[in-house]
Amino acid sequence: MSDITATGQVRQIMQDFARETGLDPVATRPRRYLWTDSFAVCNYLELFRRTGDEAHRDLALRLVGQVHNVLGRHREDDPRSGWISGLDDQEGAFHPTIGGLRIGKPRPERKQGEPPNERMEWEQDGQYYHYLTRWMHALNRTGCVTGEPVYTSWAVELARTAHARFVYTPPSSGQKRMYWKMSIALSRPQVASMGLHDPLDGLVSYCGLQMSLFDLRGQLRGPDLLAEINDMAGICRDRNFATDDPLGIGGLLADAHRIAGLMVEGGFTCHVLLESVVSSALRGIEAYLQTAPFRTLPEQRLAFRELGLSIGLSGVLPLWELIERNPGLFEPEGGIARKVAALERYTPLADTITGFWLDGKNGDKESWNEHRDINAVMLATSLAPGSFLEP
Numbered sequence: 001m002s003d004i005t006a007t008g009q010v011r012q013i014m015q016d017f018a019r020e021t022g023l024d025p026v027a028t029r030p031r032r033y034l035w036t037d038s039f040a041v042c043n044y045l046e047l048f049r050r051t052g053d054e055a056h057r058d059l060a061l062r063l064v065g066q067v068h069n070v071l072g073r074h075r076e077d078d079p080r081s082g083w084i085s086g087l088d089d090q091e092g093a094f095h096p097t098i099g100g101l102r103i104g105k106p107r108p109e110r111k112q113g114e115p116p117n118e119r120m121e122w123e124q125d126g127q128y129y130h131y132l133t134r135w136m137h138a139l140n141r142t143g144c145v146t147g148e149p150v151y152t153s154w155a156v157e158l159a160r161t162a163h164a165r166f167v168y169t170p171p172s173s174g175q176k177r178m179y180w181k182m183s184i185a186l187s188r189p190q191v192a193s194m195g196l197h198d199p200l201d202g203l204v205s206y207c208g209l210q211m212s213l214f215d216l217r218g219q220l221r222g223p224d225l226l227a228e229i230n231d232m233a234g235i236c237r238d239r240n241f242a243t244d245d246p247l248g249i250g251g252l253l254a255d256a257h258r259i260a261g262l263m264v265e266g267g268f269t270c271h272v273l274l275e276s277v278v279s280s281a282l283r284g285i286e287a288y289l290q291t292a293p294f295r296t297l298p299e300q301r302l303a304f305r306e307l308g309l310s311i312g313l314s315g316v317l318p319l320w321e322l323i324e325r326n327p328g329l330f331e332p333e334g335g336i337a338r339k340v341a342a343l344e345r346y347t348p349l350a351d352t353i354t355g356f357w358l359d360g361k362n363g364d365k366e367s368w369n370e371h372r373d374i375n376a377v378m379l380a381t382s383l384a385p386g387s388f389l390e391p
Helices: 003-021 034-051 054-071 089-094 129-146 149-166 198-215 226-236 246-265 271-289 303-313 316-325 335-344 348-358 366-370 372-383
Strands: 189-191
Touching: 003 034, 003 054, 003 372, 034 054, 034 129, 034 372, 054 129, 129 149, 129 198, 149 198, 149 226, 198 226, 198 246, 246 271, 246 303, 246 316, 271 303, 271 335, 303 348, 303 372, 316 335, 348 372, 366 372
Parallel strands: none
Antiparallel strands: none
């Protein structure tokens, strides 16, 4: 597919998304969901990069503002009101991420003392760390594209808050761990287990922000993230990231591309971690394909999980190009290069997945419509992943 064709399709998808979720035209009660909106911001920035049309950049900025005003505040059905940080209206507007951001789930969060229900928890609001890291990245990309340091400043404030509340040290082990889900006010864990890739996502996100802090030195005031980076590096050390979940594999591949980019820019020095991430992605995709996932009926498949893999696979060739262009940093015949070369044979799957979900016969199913916003936005990212894959 040509870039011109892909750009046209992405433009249409993102126009529909803006209309249907209350971004443009603005709805009284817009439908905001943090994971989906993180990808959407990157898509609008990518459309701006490809076309030069400032309307796309403006939609990215309007979406950032709407997310903060909706997900940075308490729900309408919550007895609490105002910014979830507890700041007054004026200060909250200056620091919209300092209290974190709600997921945007349809049901209110589980109340303190209420027994957990695993099935219900998926529909209940709160804060997810891995959604917050996606938003940190979207804000940082917005700051880089617009040249406005306030977006990176908000991302750093979000990183510091999320790290302080999600990362803890169990008395029994002394080894830092993370909660997977916290309450809206970040006052208690809702799901105490640790996400497989949360520490990695945090480390890569923090390093990207730290690089931007250096780029914006003199314009951006505030503390760095060195202590948080050190914590995350410790949690990631000797950790096995392998998974056969396509969305998780795609996330590993995207992180590998970002790590390599940061290494080239001088913001990352850990070859061991990059090789571990690439190895985990390679093992994961081999295990995933053994399940013959593409023989399953469309209504039994989750488009956004497959599209996550497609997005990650789109970063494999650019990763290989980074290795080839920087032989002093990456050994062309070393372990990382060999494993990236092994991953290359799977890159045609990206077009296979994207083409399947572009087909109206496959996209017009109950399983597609149940997750319509996230499916559509990640399909657009699959067609034009450049801004999302940037460090």
